[in-house]
Amino acid sequence: MVETLERTTDAKPMNGVADGGDSTNMTFIEAINTTLRDEMRADERVVILGEDVGPRGGVFRVTAGLIEEFGEDRVIDTPLAESGIIGTAIGMAINGLRPIAEIQFMDFIHSALDQILNEAARLRYRSNNDFSCPMVIRVPFGGGVHGALYHSQSIEAMFVHTPGIKVVAPATPADARGLLHSAIHDGDPVLFLEHKKMYRSIKGEVPAGDYEAPLGKARIVQEGADVTVVTYGMMVHESQRAIGEVAKETGASIELIDLRSLKPLDTETILNSVKKTGKAVVVTEANGLCSVASEVAATIGEQAFAWLDGPVTRVAAPDVPAMPFSPPLEHAFMIDAEKIGVALRKLLDF
Amino acid sequence: MVETLERTTDAKPMNGVADGGDSTNMTFIEAINTTLRDEMRADERVVILGEDVGPRGGVFRVTAGLIEEFGEDRVIDTPLAESGIIGTAIGMAINGLRPIAEIQFMDFIHSALDQILNEAARLRYRSNNDFSCPMVIRVPFGGGVHGALYHSQSIEAMFVHTPGIKVVAPATPADARGLLHSAIHDGDPVLFLEHKKMYRSIKGEVPAGDYEAPLGKARIVQEGADVTVVTYGMMVHESQRAIGEVAKETGASIELIDLRSLKPLDTETILNSVKKTGKAVVVTEANGLCSVASEVAATIGEQAFAWLDGPVTRVAAPDVPAMPFSPPLEHAFMIDAEKIGVALRKLLDF
Amino acid sequence: MATETTGAADKAVQRAFAGKTTTENGSSSIHLPLEHVDVGGGALSATVAPPSEGDAGLDHDTLREMYEYVALARALDERMWQLNRAGKAAFIVSGQGHEGAQVGAAFALERGKDFLLPYYRDLAFSLAFGLTAENVMMAALARADDPTSGGRQMPGHYGSRKFNIISGSSPVSTQVPHATGTAYAAKVRGTGQVSITCFGEGGASKGDVHEACNFAGIHKLPVIFFCENNRYAISVPIERQMAIDNVADRAVGYGFPGVIVDGTDVLAVYQVVKDAADRARRGEGPTLVEAKLYRFQPHTSDDDDRAYRDPEEVKAWRDHDPLLRFAQRLLDVGAVDEDSLAGIKDKVRSDVDAATDVAEAAPLPDSATFDHHVYAAQ
């Protein structure tokens, strides 16, 4: 009964296509910054708006250097007003621009939810396809950076829940470039999630030229036979760590899926994997109730029931209002390789 | 890993306790209206605020007669500003009142999500228990009344996802009274969902006097052995209809659980039932992705795996922006007895 | 009939308000229509537009065309109520009383080029921007070929890419920042387009209006914020909506002019909006225009306004009906005589009849299409 959304999936090859052969090693934040620059060079309709995105280059410096190259008309330091930022971006999109709005932290996106969920996401449908709202909303999210309750949140589930908006969360610099490209070229609003802890800690090869990672396609990070781990964002890296340890310790063969796109969700890749391994651990650092982990777990339980050899296990943050500031409390809250490892071992033993 | 929230559950007997023996047959809306009146009589700290709640008595007339009895200071017609309504109510709660805020339709609650989810829900935690925010937010929700995209929404999953707020959705006049009483007396913010289609179409016996239905306890509507249906709100009634037909047709014995409280979720009652029947259909009229149905299904899959004889099946609205206005489109979107029946038959045949 | 309440009367509502009688405890009041325009007794930072005179420099053809839109909107509105009462239209939201201001504003703009971001009362505005009577009836009856939303939106939620009418939602005032955005795009793209967005005085209380006006002021955007102040937000009277008398008095807080105009004086509104559009096109930025007017009908077909306003008040305002005032003006300036006026009425009536017939005969949407257009087609 729950739509799988497959029809919105781009028919592009799975792990991104580069046109032009070169690649460069860069950080996650560099990948985003250079992609923004390249897209703005390629299409003058692309504009950026948000708080401190101008001379400051963003509080994380994701937009560094852009106002110098593209000017104040295309890189707009807005007033401190998130609903206004998104509402204005919607009007821009309607009148021929391709706005990329930055919300400074996901914790501050709440006051813009009306404009995002009721307006941007529903404009195409309510107008019977007469209007559309091609725009990207870039949002740093996630925890583990001593951000406390209001600089650590991961509330992507609310967007996945709502029809009409797509949601992506790259875990590598290459996917950051590829998915950002696809998001900017998509016909609908796309929420582009940037894990703030990854900005400078994650590096990787990024293809040069026009590189696309299709929206709606998961990435198989590593193949395995005994259990599948499904996750996204920073938890891809924590899961990799956990898998390394558990594999070494138990000899288990573990498959890891990086969802990349939370909506559309690549149900096919998930189900194929679980049908092969018979077991799944679904990991999110967000609060667990009604989360993306709940959705993936429910989907597996519903569509791969006959193949399951153990309970689909969720590893998710507890029902606590995001991590506290103090390190021991933050650590207790935050999902990490250790907690993922516990769940993996338990499921392998089932 | 996902907290079950059991520790927040009141230790009250299961289906509500009345003190005083009488009961009256009344509609859902009458149950809410009279309970509001009784609570305001009993405690002068209780105030009501919202749009049109005064002389108009609310657009649905849930607050009819209250301003006449309790005056303008306690029944406040607010400006048209949902974030302001909730923000003001939070301040009222902090300074000793017991506000009951009405949001006219759940479709209009989005602009108040910052105040609800970041403020009301997180005040106790962030202040390490120094402050709290006892308040009730009453919200008509749900579809099937030709309300189109913006007078039909059911976005309760967003609230269930967020720590610090409780969510209830009564399906009977008695539970409306009992849960509203409990919500007003609770120490934390409670979202009180009123299915607008039930206001005048659902009648039932309502105990007089101080009647409580504890937050966090589901209600077993009818017992059965072959399959469990878990749902809430109006879908309790649609499920009852579906069960009637399917049972007659197949002779199956079907258990029906009305969650009543979406958060805390009564995992114990759900699991006990599924461990008995081995099969579950979870029904919500909300969009399915990351929904309460996803959460319940994932929980069953995780904690009752060994007892399952078939896939936990969700019946939920598709990824479409709430129902369109035109009747054939509305009908195609809306979950009803027929769609529930299809899922039930399929699962019984598994 | 405002309900008597036992609560302490809030002194805040008792301030002097010209033209309003206040009862002893201040909680019951009647809003009387005023000759020219009521701006209250408080501080005034907005400008008050003068009443219009004569033909306002418009030729007679244009005046007649304007009148026809006012009359068509009224007739369509009345017909929709009939269809609602007959059980044929599930829901109606009425613009009666607002038509004059809307048509005056529309004619001050470059239709086909400028953007309209309407709210649900803007039937007359939408007609003047290009929607036909038939389009409107198709929407009212939620037919498959309703060009405004394919029967998906509730009636009153007009939209049309063809006519630059941006499809709006029901949550009030969300369209206001969209207008800031369309104006920003017009400015940087150099299209010369003006955007106008409409909202009620209730809607003016929403944070979005503040955020949108502030942004537009900073960038001196070509946008007109058009407040149709009818003194009620459903049942909530203006005294409970704001402590001031004029929404336009807020413009000073955003660095652009506020203008108050008698919204039942079609040509006065025309002139004010024309000035605002000229300003916008000259790059001088936004204007907040507040049209003072009245809604003659209940909020919607689901409302009963007797719970919150005195029928005497409604009656008093009906004497200032923009339709009647405008007809009289056309007679005064010689743009029509009684015969040609009757001719227009006949034409309007037959338009409405034809539109109703077509819409009633038109098919409902195919249920299989209910999940189309959530996302772009691949």
Next chain:
Amino acid sequence: MATETTGAADKAVQRAFAGKTTTENGSSSIHLPLEHVDVGGGALSATVAPPSEGDAGLDHDTLREMYEYVALARALDERMWQLNRAGKAAFIVSGQGHEGAQVGAAFALERGKDFLLPYYRDLAFSLAFGLTAENVMMAALARADDPTSGGRQMPGHYGSRKFNIISGSSPVSTQVPHATGTAYAAKVRGTGQVSITCFGEGGASKGDVHEACNFAGIHKLPVIFFCENNRYAISVPIERQMAIDNVADRAVGYGFPGVIVDGTDVLAVYQVVKDAADRARRGEGPTLVEAKLYRFQPHTSDDDDRAYRDPEEVKAWRDHDPLLRFAQRLLDVGAVDEDSLAGIKDKVRSDVDAATDVAEAAPLPDSATFDHHVYAAQ
């Protein structure tokens, strides 16, 4: 050093602004401090408060006490920066430059009775309301016994039921409607309490401020909206934040007075807030007070302000340091001499040292408590 940009300079930022030099293309500017207060060249609906004179009617003990809070806040702030640079405090938000206005405002209120709804720069305000240096250091180092949040909030998010300081969040301006609510409760419960809530000129752009002011105006609530206008929201200068010069000019849109005051003049702020509190207690409703001041440090310890403001500008404002100005005033009126001033400084330093020692030695929270107090205990 404002970055040179290639984009077309927005004419909106070029309006006359007394005391600001504007470069050729209008996009780079320097905000100079002004003798008395800079209200720009635009329309002014707010009142401009006069500079304070002499002791403003306060006795010398009180003046010294006020000075001690200003000095203590400054010293604590400086110590926190040191701890941050030493890797002992993960994050610091600085109130340097704001202390005078905060202490002036605090002393105009009935501490212990009135409500403070602060924002993250209100260290001095919170101290004057009752928090101790030790409390603040426990919060800065996120210790278990931090009475403001038990180490849960980022530093700068002060709260205390004991002292009527309402715990705030990080999303800006969300506290503003809370103040409307505490004031409403105070009014109907007849407690005589005034609520004051603080926010920056950036925060003033949020819809919540509009909604809260509007509600408070309607009900004439005992609340003071206190804007600490330091001309930047992180990097965004006031010209990109609003098209007007004074946030207080918006008060007229809500039916209550706006007052602009030199926020580096402690006693001028004291007098303005005293008047506002008196008004509030007399039932005459809210006041919007705008204190013009400057932030001496980067936004937080994570910020580098050289990307967006000229060090010359910072230097110029440092000559108007409220700490130095207030010390001079105390000398002028004879409330202190150089010796007693040095004595206060010593006391403050040893308070800060002691607080640091206690906090550094105090234990971190027990990780097992991380999920306590999500809901009320059963």
